[in-house]
Amino acid sequence: MDCRAVALPVGRLMVLLSLFMLVPAAADLMVGNPDWVAFAVSALVVGCFGSVVTLAFMKRDNRFGIRETLVLVNATWFAFTFAGALPLYLSGLDLSLTDAVFEAASGLTTTGATVLTGLDHLPPGILLWRSLLQWVGGIGIVVLGIWLLPGLRVGGSQLFAIESSETSAKPYGRIEPFLVRLLLLYGGLTLVCMALYRFAGMTGFQALNHALTTVSSGGFSTSDQSMGQFEGLSVLWVAIVFMLLSGFPFLFMIRVVERRDFREYEQVVFFVGLAATASLAAFAVLHLGASDAPFRELTLSVFHVVSIITTTGYAAGDYLQWGAFATALFFLVTFLGGCSGSTSGGFKAFRMLVLIQLIRSLVNGMCRPHRIAEPRFAGRRLSPSVTEGVLVFALLYVVTFALFALVYAAAGLDVETALSASITALANVGPGVGPVIGPSGTFQSLPDVVKWLLALQMILGRLEIVSGIIILMPDFWLER
Template sequence: MNFRTIALPIGRLLLLISLLMIIPAIADVFAENPDWQVFLVSALVLGTAGVLMTMAFHGENPPENFREALIFVNAAWFAFSFAGSIPFFFSGLGINFTDAFFETASGLTTTGSTILTGLDHLPPGILLWRALLQWIGGIGVVAIGIWLLPGLRVGGSQLFSLESSESTTKPYGHVGPFVYRLLVLYAGLTLSCLALYQLCGMDFFDAVVHAMTTVSTGGFSTSDQSFGQFSGTSVYWVATVFMLSSSFPFLFLIRSIERRQAGSDAQILLLLIIVTIASFSVFLLERFIVLDTPFHMFTLATFNVVSVITTTGYAANDYLQFGPAVVAIFFVLTFFGGCSGSTSGGFKMFRVAILTSYVQSLLRRLIRPHRVLEPKFQGRRVSNSVLEGILVFAVLYAGAFAGFAIVYMMLGLDPITALSASITALANVGPGVGDTIGPSGTFQSLPDLAKWFLAIEMILGRLEILAGILILTPDFWLE
């Protein structure tokens, strides 16, 4: 195991972080907020560390085998999380390092859980830094690392497949052309979302922040009210469209734009079906409780459903006040997530589709034992290796959810909060259910140890569990 090959890209990532910190520093300079000094000094320190690491390990080959790629994936997320915590810790927020790390990890993993209150009165640098963390996290620290490492070939495709769950490791023959198209698409979606938000009445700063956190399906906002600060219905529909678009497979979007995509994608269809059913269910249930125009109620219901299922985490209102049935719907939606190869977290729709097909084939064989029925996805037979991997992932996913929930209960959280906190961190959703961590609450009051476990669970969920668990197995470290 050559750890020098891992240190080189980590150094380049530190350089990237330091450059990003200049942006909120400039925002604070214009706002005459003293935190610009914190961002500038942090940028200089991290930039110096990045330069020294890059020079020290210059000439090393980038990670090319599976194990080195796996270590780099984990090291990149934790290194970025620790480095990104520095401005939060030394700023005027007055928070401890636990809270700073939690906020950073939540941003980079596009979870959207927060420990901050009084967002309406925070300086622009902090708000912009939170949005930048989510925007970078949405495209993926690992994908950015591939872009910065032009010499990466086989390892590059491994890294990107680990991060994005994209089964097609080389859709364009080489990683470079695909990453280029990915970045162009991501930037295009962000700019389009920004322009439409401004047309809907947002000021420029709010539009910038929310465009970045919408397209990244992150959910950080500039107000404690989240999207409830905005009036009218048009802004909610713009957000809904872009949240859904960002939860579609990016390879599908790229090929559709290039007119290379034939037919539909089964996981997109499944996502839209679930969104439709859940939106109408929430709308019908709320009609018995809320006095409002039907269209406005349906708009908010759809917005909240899409926000949760795409793991964005915005809130238009406190939907948990509409009765236990609505709470149950949103709790179940937390488990699903968006499509594979998107910025969304969660279990992912392609796994739901394949497991559903597998269960159907089992039930049919029970009725007619002599029939030969195999699970299929988009009309194609699912290989045993793929099915085995999904079943293992499902078991690990359920085990991680239950295991972390037990830890949170042992740390003093009530069962509802513990279960909700566990799945919202693992699925990278953001708000949970209950009075403490619901849409109108924050994670501030949780014990510090619980916040560390939640931050680790967020990163584990962003790496889709396997990438984090494999490095803990003894066999991984054996030559």
């Protein structure tokens, strides 16, 4: 294990993060808010630390293999979480270290859970920093670094596959041409989303923040009411469109734009079908209670389902007030997630399709023992390694959810809050169910130990569980 190979790119990425801190510092300085000092000091501290590490290992002959890749991804996410928490801790919010780390972890993992209240009156720097954390986390910290920092080009395909669960990490032969297209797409979607939000009635600052958190499937807002602060339905439909787009595979959208052949349509159709089915179910429940504004009810139903299934986490009201069926529906939708290779978290449509194909082949084999029934995806036979990987992930997903929920219950949370907190952190969704952490609540009242565990679980979910657990195995550290 070459620790020096990990330290160099982490150092360079910390310098990159310090540059991002200058943006909210400038925003606060422009309006005369003293928090600009917190961001400037944080940028100086993080930048100096990253520079020292970079200079110390720049001329080393480092080895970079799969173990170094996995350690790098984990080290970067944890380092960015603590570095991102620094300006929040030093700001005038008077946050504890626990709350600052929780908020930063929630931002970077695009979870969207928050401990803050009074967002409508917070200074622009804090709001912008939360949005930037989600935008950087949505594209993937290391993915951004692969393109910007030469020291991260080694092992780029592995890094991208780990961060995004993309199944085609080298569609252009080399990773760099694909990442250039990816960043252009990501930036382009952000700009178009911001323009449409502005046209729909948001202020420029609101449009910027919500564009950053919509395209990243993050869900942080500039108000305690989230999207409920806007009266018109046009804002919600802009959000619906871009939340759905952000749930599509990057590669699928790039090939659509380039008018090239693509094979990812199966999981896209499946994902849209799930969202449409759940939206109609939610609309049916909501429409039973009130029938004077069916289009508004349809909009709210589609908006909230898409928000949860893409793991964005926006809310335009307390959808838990729609009844027990709606609460159960939104809780189940929390488990799903978007497509692989997207900004969405969750279980992912690709894995659900693989499981469905595997079950179908097993059932067909039981009905017709002499017939060879192989699971297939996108017209290709699924290799045993793919199906085994999905099965292992499914098992770890359920076990991780259950174990953390048990720990939260042991820490004093009620069953509903414990179950909801565990899945919303693991799937990187944000709001849970129940009066405590539902769409009308926050995570502020939870015990500190629960907040630390939730932050850990958010990062674990963002790293697709396996990438986070594997470094804890003794065999991982043994020299081969």
